[in-house]
Amino acid sequence: MTSFQQFVEQAGRPISLAKGDHLFLQGDVDSSAYLVSTGMLKAYYLREDGREHIKSFLPEGSVIGSMVAMLDGEACTFSLVAIEDSEVIALPYRQLAEAAQGDLALANSLVGFLAAYGRRKERREFELLSMSAEDRYANLLAEMPHVAERVSQADLASYTGITPQALSRIKRRNKTR
Amino acid sequence: MTSFQQFVEQAGRPISLAKGDHLFLQGDVDSSAYLVSTGMLKAYYLREDGREHIKSFLPEGSVIGSMVAMLDGEACTFSLVAIEDSEVIALPYRQLAEAAQGDLALANSLVGFLAAYGRRKERREFELLSMSAEDRYANLLAEMPHVAERVSQADLASYTGITPQALSRIKRRNKTR
DNA sequence: ACGTCAAATGAACCTCGGTTAATTACACCG
DNA sequence: CGGTGTAATTAACCGAGGTTCATTTGACGT
Numbered sequence: 001m002t003s004f005q006q007f008v009e010q011a012g013r014p015i016s017l018a019k020g021d022h023l024f025l026q027g028d029v030d031s032s033a034y035l036v037s038t039g040m041l042k043a044y045y046l047r048e049d050g051r052e053h054i055k056s057f058l059p060e061g062s063v064i065g066s067m068v069a070m071l072d073g074e075a076c077t078f079s080l081v082a083i084e085d086s087e088v089i090a091l092p093y094r095q096l097a098e099a100a101q102g103d104l105a106l107a108n109s110l111v112g113f114l115a116a117y118g119r120r121k122e123r124r125e126f127e128l129l130s131m132s133a134e135d136r137y138a139n140l141l142a143e144m145p146h147v148a149e150r151v152s153q154a155d156l157a158s159y160t161g162i163t164p165q166a167l168s169r170i171k172r173r174n175k176t177r
Numbered sequence: 178m179t180s181f182q183q184f185v186e187q188a189g190r191p192i193s194l195a196k197g198d199h200l201f202l203q204g205d206v207d208s209s210a211y212l213v214s215t216g217m218l219k220a221y222y223l224r225e226d227g228r229e230h231i232k233s234f235l236p237e238g239s240v241i242g243s244m245v246a247m248l249d250g251e252a253c254t255f256s257l258v259a260i261e262d263s264e265v266i267a268l269p270y271r272q273l274a275e276a277a278q279g280d281l282a283l284a285n286s287l288v289g290f291l292a293a294y295g296r297r298k299e300r301r302e303f304e305l306l307s308m309s310a311e312d313r314y315a316n317l318l319a320e321m322p323h324v325a326e327r328v329s330q331a332d333l334a335s336y337t338g339i340t341p342q343a344l345s346r347i348k349r350r351n352k353t354r
Numbered sequence: 355a356c357g358t359c360a361a362a363t364g365a366a367c368c369t370c371g372g373t374t375a376a377t378t379a380c381a382c383c384g
Numbered sequence: 385c386g387g388t389g390t391a392a393t394t395a396a397c398c399g400a401g402g403t404t405c406a407t408t409t410g411a412c413g414t
Contacts, residue, residue, distance in 0.1 A: 107284035114291035121298035128305035
């Protein structure tokens with residue numbers, strides 16, 4: 001019986017990243033998942049017009065990977081870059097899935113991770129669909145203060161789905177109240 | 178070795194729904210997943226101001242359930258209603274997860290489902306974050322034509338994240354081009 | 355203290371979608 | 385046929401956020 005922790009120790013490959021280093025770019029084929037040990041990464045979509053939209057911030061303890069890249073072997077749908085000097089551990093997904101085929105505990109760890117991922121995305125979907133930019137920003141400050149204070153205004157805006165200028169306006173509106 | 182198909186047959190409870198019937202309401206505690214056999218459901222968020230935002234359409238073959246409700250026993254974050262007369266099969270998630278604890282094949286089926294769910298939500302996140310309402314509408318027509326033609330304008334608009342009036346404007350703009 | 359560079363703020367103008375309300379189109383039924 | 389109810393369209397007005405560009409702030413090195 002293998003635990004996830006054991007799998008990480010046996011099959012994981014540690015990687016050191018300086019601020020600004022990419023783990024993969026949108027369009028790359030990379031079927032690994034990554035566990036963030038220290039530092040912080042951001043996952044973002046790059047549009048043709050050059051604008052970038054931040055999918056998620058990944059502080060210590062986060063696990064990330066492109067679902068379609070891991071599961072279908074297709075190109076990654078987003079890019080992954082360190083916004084602080086970071087240590088991550090690469091986990092080859094295919095190997096993880098194969099190990100899970102013959103390992104009940106590992107399979108159930110995987111179920112737990114995927115379920116947690118689904119839950120996070122469900123929440124994000126709600127925010128993007130049903131909340132205004134202003135509410136999303138307030139929510140970000142409330143839910144992830146430790147992240148918000150380590151991240152630039154521009155990145156906070158990009159995560160919220162607006163421009164830095166619009167975020168600045170929101171902050172001003174909030175002050176005067 | 179139990180397959181998912183067998184689990185559905187053994188533990189599934191069939192339910193008949195008339196158009197307009199709810200399976201559960203936002204705020205209910207309901208830790209079941211549902212497999213849609215025939216017809217179509219919609220999952221939607223209801224805001225305090227009364228506006229509703231459609232999370233997803235669920236035609237035949239879809240599986241749906243509130244992640245937080247299934248995993249944490251919390252209240253459902255959205256409502257689930259039939260928009261056509263439908264047949265669904267209720268799958269008690271806790272029972273499914275427990276069965277998976279002792280059943281490798283079932284656990285891996287579960288991994289497959291959760292992964293597919295993650296993939297769908299990842300795509301939706303991209304659409305909501307990086308695409309305009311107009312592009313999301315075009316995308317909906319391209320990706321799910323079979324769904325789009327069975328659904329009211331108001332529901333298509335709600336899924337796209339805009340009002341029926343705005344959707345009407347978009348359609349007009351597209352015609353004149 | 356000064357210069358430099360990037361981040362953040364601010365202002366002017368524009369576009370898209372929301373809001374409200376009226377109008378048209380269409381299905382169903384007496 | 386006309387009547388009724390619902391879905392869809394249209395119009396007029398408004399506000400949030402985008403775009404462009406200028407200004408200010410702040411961190412850092414000299």
